Each structure stands twice: as structure tokens, then as C-alpha cells.
Amino acid sequence: MTSKISTIAARLDKLYEFDREPVSPDKLQSGSKFAGLFAGEHVAATEFVIGAFFVLHGVTARDLVVGLLLGNLLAVLSWTFVCAPMAVRTRLTLYWYLRRIAGPGLTAIYNIANAVLYCILAGAMIAVSATAIGLAFNIKTPSLTDVFPTSVGWVLITISLGAAFTALAILGFEKLSKFAEVCSPWIFIVFIAGALATLPKLGVSPNFSNFWEVAKSQIWNGIAAEGQQKFGFWHILFFAWFCNLAMHIGLSDLAIFRYAKKWTYGLYTAFGMYPGHMLAWICSGIMVAGIGREMNPGLMAYEALGLAGVAGLMLAGWTTANPTLYRAGLALQTITPNWPRWKITLVAGTVTTVISCFPVVFLKLLDYVAIYGLVLMPIGAVVFAEHWILPKLKIEQYRAEKDNRLINGRALAVWVGTLVICFFLPIHLYFRWLPGYFIALVSYVLLQALGRNRK
Amino acid sequence: MERKILALLAIVSLALCLIFPVVRFLGKIDAAGYKSGFFCASAAWFIFAALWITRPKKNN
Numbered sequence: 001m002t003s004k005i006s007t008i009a010a011r012l013d014k015l016y017e018f019d020r021e022p023v024s025p026d027k028l029q030s031g032s033k034f035a036g037l038f039a040g041e042h043v044a045a046t047e048f049v050i051g052a053f054f055v056l057h058g059v060t061a062r063d064l065v066v067g068l069l070l071g072n073l074l075a076v077l078s079w080t081f082v083c084a085p086m087a088v089r090t091r092l093t094l095y096w097y098l099r100r101i102a103g104p105g106l107t108a109i110y111n112i113a114n115a116v117l118y119c120i121l122a123g124a125m126i127a128v129s130a131t132a133i134g135l136a137f138n139i140k141t142p143s144l145t146d147v148f149p150t151s152v153g154w155v156l157i158t159i160s161l162g163a164a165f166t167a168l169a170i171l172g173f174e175k176l177s178k179f180a181e182v183c184s185p186w187i188f189i190v191f192i193a194g195a196l197a198t199l200p201k202l203g204v205s206p207n208f209s210n211f212w213e214v215a216k217s218q219i220w221n222g223i224a225a226e227g228q229q230k231f232g233f234w235h236i237l238f239f240a241w242f243c244n245l246a247m248h249i250g251l252s253d254l255a256i257f258r259y260a261k262k263w264t265y266g267l268y269t270a271f272g273m274y275p276g277h278m279l280a281w282i283c284s285g286i287m288v289a290g291i292g293r294e295m296n297p298g299l300m301a302y303e304a305l306g307l308a309g310v311a312g313l314m315l316a317g318w319t320t321a322n323p324t325l326y327r328a329g330l331a332l333q334t335i336t337p338n339w340p341r342w343k344i345t346l347v348a349g350t351v352t353t354v355i356s357c358f359p360v361v362f363l364k365l366l367d368y369v370a371i372y373g374l375v376l377m378p379i380g381a382v383v384f385a386e387h388w389i390l391p392k393l394k395i396e397q398y399r400a401e402k403d404n405r406l407i408n409g410r411a412l413a414v415w416v417g418t419l420v421i422c423f424f425l426p427i428h429l430y431f432r433w434l435p436g437y438f439i440a441l442v443s444y445v446l447l448q449a450l451g452r453n454r455k
Numbered sequence: 456m457e458r459k460i461l462a463l464l465a466i467v468s469l470a471l472c473l474i475f476p477v478v479r480f481l482g483k484i485d486a487a488g489y490k491s492g493f494f495c496a497s498a499a500w501f502i503f504a505a506l507w508i509t510r511p512k513k514n515n
Binding site for chain 2: 178179181182185186189192193194196197199200204206305306307308311312
């Protein structure tokens, strides 16, 4: 087993060799590049579902607006004060920095866990896009409680769409990512246009004078749909905060911020958060109210925007599923030596396509987003503790690297232990990551301190 | 076509994508007119923006 992990780790190193060295000063990017990157990255197909679910969970208009304002602010501050300072100090990706801290073996395990989580996320994107195709063929969208595929038609649509997305990913990432650049500003407009065109249907007058009244009574009226848990201010605040937990607290975005001139560039994430994770969610909430609170992204988009809406939903799904498939393929490449790129992408695409057949992946998307962040969060805590806290306590850093260890047993114990504790915490799933983060932080420091004393 | 002209046409198309729903919200056009207008403006955006970003920049 150890030799197998060791082999996988060696292959991973080779794969990521190109970004092994810290970013040199001449490669640093301007603030506007960061603003553009974040603005384009956070408007995806899942935004159609997330905002709509807030309506179905009976959030009030006030709780939604205040919760999103503060939750997104916390997310921006997490990038600015947790992720970006470490990135500009180390100029390394999480992969290479974690390797020094946790050892190549644990880094490989983390990478593969990440690939699996990516596949599920891409599966959700495909399922959301499938609701748009379903309309054309009169195939019923699964209902809120469905877990397994509901009809042969649904399976055929998701498989066809998954196959198309995979084929496009195989054709080439670079050319397609260029096309995705064209899509992102338009997709953002799709949200705004859809909401604006739906407002008259809900009774909003052209001078906007009764907007707040309509918002409170017809959109975010505080009444949860049947079978849906009632959400309040704290649910919204925490959701907006942890929606990209793996990227800020989990430190995945070290890969991006290592190109920043200053740590304050973390503030540029606001260009992604407020248009994407606030405005787009509000817009999809308006659109779902326009179709009588039915969780059917395809119908939502079609009713609000016609055929362009269907295209928008498809493109939003594809532009996010495509890089996700690419990243998953990259991680899987380590366990499939000598396989060409197309073959690995095909495997990642097939797994993702099978996952997308299960409507639970998009009908429980909010919970999945919480689990995704929660699973990767303890590693972020370990890296944070190693980088900032250990030197303050005069505990030796990077012991795994110095001792040439395959796996840092303490980091692994903290990762697994934190997740077990989080599983049993008697609080809502959305709130578990925060105490979990401090548990991981404190336990890793304690274990390292105990190790020092023993030495 | 010049890169700058393509960029301008792309931006105008995107602006039109926003103008159609605003006009619809103000009640100046019906739903069918808005949807057709939005569709055409979107198609124009994709054509001009794709040409714009794929056209190589002129060397000074």
C-alpha cells in the first residue's frame, strides 16, 4: 500500500512539475486581471439552482439580502486574510506547499479526494443543464425528493449531455476555454435579463416603487415549500461564506493568489462574490417565483428568456463542467500511468455522466456544497497552523519534508478526526465547518507541540 | 474586419441583451418581442465576441 501511494505521489509530482518553482516577480499580475478572473468564475449553472432553493427554503427578503451581504463579505475577507497573505509569501500552489507539510502521500490522497468531489460537482452541472433539454422532449424534471433517476428519458438526456460535454473536453481545453471567456459576461446578463423580464409577471410596477413589497410577499415570503427545511438569516450567511470554502479557507486558491502583487488583492474576490453569489442568486430567486416555485431550472430559464435562456443554462453548465472535468482528469492521471489525455478525460467524463443521472446531485446541491467544503477544510487548517502558528510557538516547520516522510500522520489524524467530530456535531450541517476548523487548528498545533516535546 | 470594430460591435450586442429586458420591464414590448430581440442580440454577441478574441493583435 505504502509503495503504491509512493508511486502515485511520484507521478503527481511529475504532472505538476511545471509549477513547482515559486512564481517569479516578472510573472505577477495586475489587480484588474484578478477582478476579471473572479467576475467570470462565479456565475455558473448552479447559480440557477442555489438562488431558487433559497426561495423554496422559505427565506425572508430581509434575511436574504443581509445574509448575502455579510456572508459574501466574510468570504471576501477569508480570501484576503487567510488565503492571499500565505500565497504572496510562499508563491506556491497548495499542491506543492501541502507536499512540504503533509508529505507526498497525503497530498496524493487529498488530490484524488478532490477529483472525486469535482466529478460530483460537474455531475450536478450536467443535471441542471439536462432540465433545459428535458423541456424540448417533454420529459418530466425529477421532483425535490427524488434520489434515483426518474425515467428512461432523464437517463438518456443526462447521458447524451454528459457524452457531449466529455467529447468537447477531449477536443481540447485551451481552445474551449477561450470560448468560455466569451460566454461568461453573457451568462451574467442572462441572470439579470431573466429576473428583469419576470418582475412584471409578479406585479412589480415599471417605476420599481412596489418592488420590496412584492419581494416580501411573492418571492422571499418566508414560507418554505413542502418538505423543505425553513432557512433563516444564519443559514444564508453561512452558505454564502462556505460556498467556496475549499478555495479560501481550504486554500485551493493559493494557485491563483501566488500571482498577486500584494495580499490585498484578495479583496478583488468581491468582483466575483457580489455579482455572482449575490445578484445572480437574487435573480434566480425571482425567476423561480415566476414559475410558481417549481424547482425546474430549464423551465425557469425558458419562461424568463425563451430559447436564449435554454442556451444560457446549457452554456453555464458546460463552461463550468468543462474545467471541472479537466481538473478531475488531471488528478486521475496519477493512477493511470501512460494513458493519453483523451482516455483519462473519458474516464472522468464517464464517472461524471453516471453521477449526473442521479437527480439527487442537483436537488441536494446546497448540502453537497456544504459537504464539499467541509471535507477539504481540515487540510486548510493544517496548512494555516503550520505556516503561521508553529513559528510563533517556535515549533519546527515542515517536519514531513525534512524527515522525508510519505505521510504526515498527525495531519492525516487531524483530517480524519475533524471530519468524524463534525459528523457528530449536534448542529446544522452548514454551521459545522466553523467549529471543525478550530478543532483542526488546535488539535494539529497540540499534536505538533507534543511531538516536539517527545523529540 | 478591424479588431477594434469587432470589439465595439460585441459590446453593443451585449448592451442590447440588457436593453431588451429593460424595455420589457417598462412594458414597451411584449414577451415574444423581448425574447426574439434577446435571442438575436445574444447571437450577435457570440459572433462578434468570438471573432474579436480569436483575431490576432497587430504588432506595432
